[in-house]
Amino acid sequence: MAKKITEEDFKDINMDDYVKNYSEDSLWDKVRNNVSSIGISLIYKAFQLYYVAQSDTCPTKVKAGIIAALGYLISPIDLIPDLIPVVGYSDDAAAIAFAIAAAQAYITPEIKRQAKNRMREIFGDKMVDGLDED
Structure with a gap:
């Protein structure tokens, strides 16, 4: 069974390096x-983070964490390389989960709607059906 990834696993990683990887075009690509490989649910969470970071109500410190997490998702070289089948995105999911936890107070129904609309533009309605809207 694979080891559960925790925040402790990221302590020796310089997240500033991943901020440099971030750009909107890189995220969409x-x-x-x-x-x-990433999964529609993780992409939905990443898109929520993207739209939270665009929000004027989100504090700069939270935005910085979001950008680092999205940069981590974009980078193929990280704690568990993305090219490893099945587990390659598990560390990315953990980074996104930590950022979601920090940004939770700023994820409004409008943010979720924006994330789903962007997903529809990219993937179509069928891929988005069934995603949680609460």
Whole structure:
């Protein structure tokens, strides 16, 4: 059984390096080209983070964490390389989960709607059906 990834696993990683990987175009390209590996649910969470970071109500410190997590998702070289089948995105999922936890207070129904609308634009309605809207 694979080891559960915790925040402790990231303590020796310089997240500033991953901020440098981040750009909107890189994010869109990464999800378009890797949807089956990343998974639609993780992409939905990443898109929520993207839209939270665009929000004026989100504090700068939270935005910085979001950008680092999205940069981590974009980077193929990280704690567990993305090219490893099955587990390659598990560390990315953990980084996104930590950022979601920090940003939770700023994820409004409008943010979720924006994330789903962007997903529909990229993947179509069928891929988005069934995602949680609460």
